Amino acid sequence: MASATDTAELPVVAAAATLPTDDPHPETDGHRWGMVIDADKCTGCQACVVACQSENNLALNEENRVIERRAKTWIRIERYWEGEWPNAKARFLPVLCQHCGNAPCETVCPVWATYHNPDGLNVQVYNRCIGTRFCANACPYSVRYFNFWEPEWPSPMDRQLNPDVTVRTKGIVEKCTFCIHRINRTKRQADRDGRPVADGEVEPACVQACPTTALVFGDLNDSDSKVSELSHSKRAFTLLEPLGTAPAITYLKKVDPSHVDEHEEHGH
Amino acid sequence: MLDSFRALLPRLSPKQLIVISGLGAVLGGGAIAPVILLIVLGAMGGTITGPPEQPIAFDHAVHAGKAGIACEFCHRGIPVVENTATALGAPVSAAATIPSVEQCMFCHSVVATESPEVQKIRAAWETGTPIEWVRVHRLPDHVDFVHDPHIRALAETHPSFTTAQICATCHGDVASMTEVEQVRALNMGDCQGCHRENSAPLDCAVCHK
Numbered sequence: 001m002a003s004a005t006d007t008a009e010l011p012v013v014a015a016a017a018t019l020p021t022d023d024p025h026p027e028t029d030g031h032r033w034g035m036v037i038d039a040d041k042c043t044g045c046q047a048c049v050v051a052c053q054s055e056n057n058l059a060l061n062e063e064n065r066v067i068e069r070r071a072k073t074w075i076r077i078e079r080y081w082e083g084e085w086p087n088a089k090a091r092f093l094p095v096l097c098q099h100c101g102n103a104p105c106e107t108v109c110p111v112w113a114t115y116h117n118p119d120g121l122n123v124q125v126y127n128r129c130i131g132t133r134f135c136a137n138a139c140p141y142s143v144r145y146f147n148f149w150e151p152e153w154p155s156p157m158d159r160q161l162n163p164d165v166t167v168r169t170k171g172i173v174e175k176c177t178f179c180i181h182r183i184n185r186t187k188r189q190a191d192r193d194g195r196p197v198a199d200g201e202v203e204p205a206c207v208q209a210c211p212t213t214a215l216v217f218g219d220l221n222d223s224d225s226k227v228s229e230l231s232h233s234k235r236a237f238t239l240l241e242p243l244g245t246a247p248a249i250t251y252l253k254k255v256d257p258s259h260v261d262e263h264e265e266h267g268h
Numbered sequence: 269m270l271d272s273f274r275a276l277l278p279r280l281s282p283k284q285l286i287v288i289s290g291l292g293a294v295l296g297g298g299a300i301a302p303v304i305l306l307i308v309l310g311a312m313g314g315t316i317t318g319p320p321e322q323p324i325a326f327d328h329a330v331h332a333g334k335a336g337i338a339c340e341f342c343h344r345g346i347p348v349v350e351n352t353a354t355a356l357g358a359p360v361s362a363a364a365t366i367p368s369v370e371q372c373m374f375c376h377s378v379v380a381t382e383s384p385e386v387q388k389i390r391a392a393w394e395t396g397t398p399i400e401w402v403r404v405h406r407l408p409d410h411v412d413f414v415h416d417p418h419i420r421a422l423a424e425t426h427p428s429f430t431t432a433q434i435c436a437t438c439h440g441d442v443a444s445m446t447e448v449e450q451v452r453a454l455n456m457g458d459c460q461g462c463h464r465e466n467s468a469p470l471d472c473a474v475c476h477k
Contacts, residue, residue, distance in 0.1 A: 115472070117471050117472070117473050118471060119473075121473065123471075123472060123473045125472045125473075125476050126410060126476070127408075127410050127476070128472075164412065164477060165477060166409055166410045166477050167409065180473055180477070181412065181477055184412065184473075184474070188414060188416060188417055191417065192347075192416060192417075192420065
């Protein structure tokens with residue numbers, strides 16, 4: 001864990017000085033999809049990781065891939081140890097594409113393979129990507145993954161691919177889409193029924209799989225939605241906030257008396 | 269070479285220019301002719317290649333044309349809109365779907381049972397072997413095409429259209445085709461052109477998955 005002094009030495013002020021002046025969330029009539037992740041509810045069970053892996057046709061991460069640090073999971077659970085044995089505590093933080101309002105990945109792509117769509121999503125167009133990996137390097141959250149190999153599945157898992165999601169080839173960058181195929185499907189259905197999309201109707205695979213409802217998804221433009229409500233919680237924070245990326249994902253701080261005390265002691 | 273052509277013939281499309289310059293090169297230089305031809309064929313990739321050979325000589329001109337059977341009577345994945353003559357209440361699926369052998373047998377257990385092609389259907393029905401129809405319209409895997417919004421949009425903008433006319437917008441006059449073939453390029457330019465004309469969304473993520 002970084003101490004208070006370490007944090008002060010990071011060049012966050014310089015980054016903040018070069019912030020784009022554009023409004024990261026321009027007013028739109030449409031949706032602005034967002035997520036709230038409650039660190040207090042996350043048990044680190046990895047159900048979201050498994051759900052994402054099978055929903056989005058991600059190849060299995062074999063042991064070698066992990067050793068090579070080339071393992072690919074669009075959502076990963078970061079684990080932090082707090083305290084010393086025997087009073088050590090594990091803290092979990094699911095990290096996925098933050099769908100930033102000021103996305104550093106979008107400005108560096110030379111071919112517009114990644115862009116912000118009208119629904120506030122950071123979209124990756126796979127067949128436009130030429131694999132420069134600039135975006136993956138620009139991403140402060142390390143949630144963009146380059147395909148170093150063609151994806152492979154041991155039989156019979158190659159027969160359970162999701163037809164709504166492309167199988168990405170070697171040589172391109174991919175990342176969490178907020179399950180855009182589910183969003184599009186729900187929007188189509190709502191359009192067909194002649195009604196707006198209801199709050200909680202769209203559920204990405206990770207949100208659907210979470211057994212403790214630590215992950216909540218919805219429309220941030222709808223002030224009555226559950227995500228809007230939760231994102232204004234006192235416990236709310238965003239990852240690497242000083243970078244000014246304006247993420248669409250809000251985290252809720254862990255509620256833990258000992259944790260709070262510890263913070264006060266160290267003067268954070 | 270392309271530039272000189274472009275100066276001479278400014279009104280031709282890039283693809284036409286490629287074809288013309290390709291033909292010129294083929295006629296002019298015999299040695300590199302096969303190479304140029306391959307480049308030209310490559311540039312024309314995705315264009316229409318004629319009707320594929322089907323396992324059974326199913327004739328749309330007879331069924332959809334002469335008999336006047338509505339498209340959605342057999343292709344039951346087509347969503348029901350007001351224009352559809354036979355509102356079957358089909359479940360909405362992304363694809364129009366190929367009818368099952370059972371559906372052929374609705375009629376062909378009594379109609380034209382002596383025809384050798386119908387005999388093939390009967391054989392498939394009795395042995396339980398699927399008929400391996402060759403797909404005519406196939407979009408790339410990275411395209412998320414769903415029939416429903418397109419049919420609804422066309423039904424809204426053209427209230428007088430019948431289902432067959434709606435389908436013909438992209439599939440051509442299938443009712444006059446003995447062997448069905450692809451009539452439109454159905455590549456990204458084709459899709460986008462139509463989306464622009466009809467103020468349909470142009471966001472990449474609407475079609476690309």
